[in-house]
Amino acid sequence: MTPNATVQWFATGRRIFRGRWLATLGLAWLVLVVLAAVFAPLIVPYDPLEIDPVARLTEPGAAHFFGTDHFGRDTFSRSIYGARMAIVIGLGSVVVALLVGGLTGMISAYFTRLGAFLMRVVDVLMAFPALLLALVLMTILERSVMNTVLVIGIVYATTTARILFGMTLKLKNEVFIDAAVCSGAGHASVLFRHILPNLISPLLVQASFIFAFAQLQAAALDFLGLGLPPEVPSWGNMLSESRIYVTRAPWLLLFPGALIILSVFSMNLVGDALRDSIDPRFKNDIKGV
Amino acid sequence: MTTDAERPLLRVRDLKTHFTLKAGGLFSGTRKVLKAVDGVSFDLAPGEVLGIVGESGCGKSTVGRTLTRLEDATGGTAEFDGQEMLSLSKADFRPLRREIQMIFQDPFASLNPRLTIEQTLSEPVRIHGLETTREAIRERIARTLTQVGLDPKVMSRHPHEFSGGQRQRIGIARVMIVEPKLVIADEAVSALDVSIQAQVLNLIKDLQTESGISMLFISHDLGVVRHICDRVAVMYLGRIVETAPRATLFSAPSHPYTKLLLASIPRIRPGRVAAEDRGEPASAAAPPPGCPFHPRCGLATDICRSERPLPVDLGNGQFSACHHAGNQQGEAA
Ligand SMILES: Nc1ncnc2c1ncn2[C@@H]1O[C@H](COP(=O)(O)OP(=O)(O)O)[C@@H](O)[C@H]1O
Ligand code: SF4
Ligand SMILES: [Mg+2]
Numbered sequence: 001m002t003p004n005a006t007v008q009w010f011a012t013g014r015r016i017f018r019g020r021w022l023a024t025l026g027l028a029w030l031v032l033v034v035l036a037a038v039f040a041p042l043i044v045p046y047d048p049l050e051i052d053p054v055a056r057l058t059e060p061g062a063a064h065f066f067g068t069d070h071f072g073r074d075t076f077s078r079s080i081y082g083a084r085m086a087i088v089i090g091l092g093s094v095v096v097a098l099l100v101g102g103l104t105g106m107i108s109a110y111f112t113r114l115g116a117f118l119m120r121v122v123d124v125l126m127a128f129p130a131l132l133l134a135l136v137l138m139t140i141l142e143r144s145v146m147n148t149v150l151v152i153g154i155v156y157a158t159t160t161a162r163i164l165f166g167m168t169l170k171l172k173n174e175v176f177i178d179a180a181v182c183s184g185a186g187h188a189s190v191l192f193r194h195i196l197p198n199l200i201s202p203l204l205v206q207a208s209f210i211f212a213f214a215q216l217q218a219a220a221l222d223f224l225g226l227g228l229p230p231e232v233p234s235w236g237n238m239l240s241e242s243r244i245y246v247t248r249a250p251w252l253l254l255f256p257g258a259l260i261i262l263s264v265f266s267m268n269l270v271g272d273a274l275r276d277s278i279d280p281r282f283k284n285d286i287k288g289v
Numbered sequence: 290m291t292t293d294a295e296r297p298l299l300r301v302r303d304l305k306t307h308f309t310l311k312a313g314g315l316f317s318g319t320r321k322v323l324k325a326v327d328g329v330s331f332d333l334a335p336g337e338v339l340g341i342v343g344e345s346g347c348g349k350s351t352v353g354r355t356l357t358r359l360e361d362a363t364g365g366t367a368e369f370d371g372q373e374m375l376s377l378s379k380a381d382f383r384p385l386r387r388e389i390q391m392i393f394q395d396p397f398a399s400l401n402p403r404l405t406i407e408q409t410l411s412e413p414v415r416i417h418g419l420e421t422t423r424e425a426i427r428e429r430i431a432r433t434l435t436q437v438g439l440d441p442k443v444m445s446r447h448p449h450e451f452s453g454g455q456r457q458r459i460g461i462a463r464v465m466i467v468e469p470k471l472v473i474a475d476e477a478v479s480a481l482d483v484s485i486q487a488q489v490l491n492l493i494k495d496l497q498t499e500s501g502i503s504m505l506f507i508s509h510d511l512g513v514v515r516h517i518c519d520r521v522a523v524m525y526l527g528r529i530v531e532t533a534p535r536a537t538l539f540s541a542p543s544h545p546y547t548k549l550l551l552a553s554i555p556r557i558r559p560g561r562v563a564a565e566d567r568g569e570p571a572s573a574a575a576p577p578p579g580c581p582f583h584p585r586c587g588l589a590t591d592i593c594r595s596e597r598p599l600p601v602d603l604g605n606g607q608f609s610a611c612h613h614a615g616n617q618q619g620e621a622a
Contacts, residue, residue, distance in 0.1 A: 175398040178359050183463065184386045184416035193412075197403040 016277045023273035026266030033263055037083040046074035048081040048233045057249045067251040069241060078233040079255055085234035086215055086263060089149060093214035094207045096153020101160025102203065106191055108161070109168035119165060125158045134217055138226040148227045152217045156210045167202060171195050201278040208274055212267035219260050235260050296371065297332035298503045299356070299471060304329040304365035304375075306348075306355045310574070323574045325351040327527035328365070333471070338497060338504040340518030340535075342511055342550065348527040348573065349507045353473040356505070357391050358382055369471070387417045390469040392493075394476035396456035400448040406459055407444040410434075413467045433466040434459075438492060454485035458492065465496060472497070473505045478513060490516055511554050515539060520606070523547045526573055526581040532600075533607040543609035545586045580612065588613055 017024045036043060046064075052072030060067040066075035104122065108115030125133065134155050141147040171177065172195065180194050215235075221227030222236025230237060235256040242252035306326040311319075325348045333339050341349050354360045355375075356367055362375045374385055393399035400409060410430045413419075420426045431441035437458040448456060457477070464472055477493060478486040494517050497504055508514050514521055514535075521538045523531045523546060531544035542548050580598050583589040592612050600608040601615055 175393050175395055176401040178354075179391070179393055179399045179460070179463070180401070180412065181359065182357055182386060182391045183413035183467075184383060185412060186383075189412075189416075194401055194404075198401070 016273050020269075020273050023269040026269035029262055029266040030270065033083045034087060036080050037087045040080045040084055044074070044077035044080050046077045048073065048077040049231065050074075057245065059249075060251050066255045067249065069238070069249070069252055070245055075238070075252065075255055078238060079235070079259060081233040082235040082238060082256065082259065085145075085228065085232060086218075086259075088145065089152065089218045089234075090211040090214050090267075092145075092149030093152040093156060093217075094210050096150060097156040097160045097210050098203060098207060100154065101157030102164050104157065105161040105164030105166075106168045106195065106199075109165045110172060110187070110191055110195075115165070119161070122158050122161045122165075126162065130155050130213075131217065131220055134221060135224070135226065138221055143227065143229050145228055145232065148218060148221060151221075152214045155217065156213065160206055160210070163202070163206060164199065167199055168195055171198055201274075205271055205274045205278060208267055208271035212264045212271060215260060215264050215267070295334055297368075298335045298337075298370060299333040299505075300366075300368040301332075301356070302330045302366045304352065304355060304367060305363040306351050306360055307363040321574055324527050324576065325573055326355060327573075327576075329524070329527070329529055330365075331522055331529060331532065333503050333505065335470075335503055336501045337520065338506055338518045340514035340521040341505060341507045341524055341529075342509065342514050342521060343524035344550075345509055346573065347524045349509070349524055350475050352524075353391065353475045353505060353507050357386075357389055357473060359391075384417075387413070387419075387467045388470045390464040390467065390472050392457075392460055392464055392472060392474040392477040395480050396453050396460055397448075397480075399460050400456060402448055405445055405447055406430075406434075409448075409459070410444070410463055410466055413463065417467055419467060429466060430462075433462045436465060436496070437462045452485075453481050454489060457481060457485075457489050461489075461493065461496070465500075468500070469502060471503045471505070473507065475507045476509070477506070479508065479510060486513070493517065511539075511550060523550065526576050528581065528610065529600075530582065530611070531607070531609045533609075534605065537605060537607050541607075543603055543607060543614050544611050545588055546582050547609075549585070580610075 017027065050073060052068070055064070055068050055072040056070055058064050058068040058072070060075075064074050064076060066079060068074055069078070104118055108118045108122075128136075134151050137151040137154065138147070141151065172190075177190060177194055180190055185194065218227055218234065219236035219239060222234055223240045225240065228234050228237055230241075238256040239253065239260070242249070242256070246253050304326055305324070305328060308323040308325055310321045310323055327348075329348075329352055331339065341352060343349055351360060355362050358375075358379070365375070366373055367375050369385060369389065372385075374382060377385070407427070407430055410433065411426050414426050414429060420429050427444070430444055434441045434444065439455065439458055439462070443451070443455075448459070451459065457480075461477075474493065478489050481489060490513060493504075496502075497517075506514065506518055518535050520532065520534050522529045523538075523544065525546050531538070531542065531547045533541075533543070538547065539551065542551055577584055577594075578597075579595045580586070580589070580593040583593040586593065590612070596612070598610045598612045598614075600610045602608055603614060
């Protein structure tokens with residue numbers, strides 16, 4: 001990035017977060033989560049998978065900040081690696097949702113005949129509550145990181161498709177699209193060179209909401225034993241395992257629970273701040289997912 | 290301007306563009322047909338500027354949009370340089386896009402806010418393969434920007450950094466950069482401040498004279514049309530009611546509707562009352578039978594209410610679609 005562009009990014013960031021203390025705190029928290037995820041191996045005092053039968057269900061203290069679980073695994077180390085999973089699930093779901101949903105919405109709005117059919121399919125999928133749809137899909141599929149990402153991504157692809165459908169419909173009637181056609185632009189050029197760049201900021205907002213809700217979905221699937229494989233240190237799995245020990249070892253519930261809530265809340269705050277900063281034309285299109 | 294020996298650059302015959310409007314509920318499906326353009330014919334000679342005037346909603350823009358294939362024609366033909374173009378597939382029409390260009394009305398809406406001027410102007414050059422190297426493309430952009438009176442340095446900027454007049458110059462540059470044969474200008478200066486209108490209008494006129502392109506100049510403003518056009522066609526409810534060389538149209542209009550339009554331009558003697566009451570134009574969705582102008586026409590007789598008038602040749606290139614056209618003026622000269 002050129003220094004100029006960096007300055008511009010910085011200025012935009014300031015404009016969006018100025019006077020919004022909660023959103024700024026949320027952003028700070030997310031930065032922490034990302035740092036934890038990236039530098040996890042350097043931070044953790046123990047191997048998150050290492051079993052220590054002697055230290056089973058140790059209370060939080062100097063040796064184990066967040067205590068240990070029923071296998072004697074260090075909850076702090078598992079929480080740090082859980083941040084990795086949170087980012088992987090969040091980013092993965094966002095990519096799948098935006099690619100599948102975004103393309104479906106844009107193409108449906110542009111090619112109206114095909115679109116009428118595609119959006120009908122989207123409507124049918126949207127008739128199911130998000131979690132139910134995810135549950136049904138996950139019962140068919142094997143538990144894995146990949147499948148969890150795919151399923152959550154597909155679930156949120158429906159709302160993304162709806163939103164992009166509406167926005168593309170508006171944009172395709174813009175005069176500059178007619179002008180591009182008169183310049184000789186073909187379908188691909190109109191869609192990806194002229195329409196898509198005008199959708200970047202609303203897409204970013206949409207992405208932040210999907211990122212947040214994907215955490216809840218993933219936690220719910222993990223909790224129900226349908227998400228990530230049980231040995232994977234994710235916040236949802238940790239929460240799920242804590243159930244049986246909740247009276248003897250409440251910290252097992254407390255720490256991953258707090259991490260999930262804080263992160264989801266932060267992402268929502270950031271999403272709200274982004275939404276308020278975008279083109280007013282599209283504000284009503286995005287109502288969360 | 291038009292001599293019979295010359296083949297017209299554009300030959301439009303009985304052009305029709307009808308829109309199907311869905312009215313009523315989701316399932317009732319009653320469809321109404323709006324005949325925005327309903328049988329328009331004209332020729333445009335090489336190097337000629339033909340004005341199309343008429344009240345808002347009479348179908349002027351739709352004529353322009355149909356001839357650029359932004360709308361699909363419902364009927365009729367349009368020969369460009371001898372080639373029928375309305376029946377071409379979109380792919381076969383693509384090479385013609387270079388030859389037929391359009392200047393849009395709203396200079397704020399017609400430029401993609403996300404693209405720099407260089408990106409916008411390079412698009413047609415790349416698509417039509419007019420230059421191959423990046424350097425050559427930039428050079429061509431610089432040349433064209435100079436041509437429309439802008440500093441070539443502006444090419445790295447985004448549209449929001451320009452005023453309305455400057456943006457319209459950019460819009461004109463986008464048209465001129467491909468060296469078209471036909472330019473359709475749809476209300477090209479109507480959205481601009483009056484103080485800017487004359488500048489942009491002069492620019493268009495100069496560019497047209499220098500390059501000898503043919504032009505279809507669409508406007509609701511007779512004053513503007515008078516400034517730039519060789520010949521003028523007057524439209525009413527999707528049809529051309531009168532065509533005449535500029536001087537004739539303004540000094541000796543034939544059609545009652547043309548007279549009404551002329552009477553309504555603000556002019557030297559503002560106290561003078563218009564010849565007829567200026568009623569509301571009838572709707573294109575439900576045009577009156579016979580002569581579409583008859584509900585507003587002071588000269589209307591029985592035949593006007595039942596039969597659609599055909600254009601009458603009044604000589605010297607003047608045509609008027611009025612049952613009483615010949616009589617009013619005395620027999621055609
Ligand atoms: N895409 C469209 N769909 C339906 N009706 C249209 C469309 N475009 C124009 N019209 C209608 O066609 C008529 C002529 O419009 P237009 O060509 O824009 O008139 P003008 O440019 O002379 O003001 C108007 O009644 C307008 O509402
Ligand atoms: S045909 Fe009749 S109604 Fe129509 S303009 Fe002529 S005189 Fe008027
Ligand atoms: Mg118009």
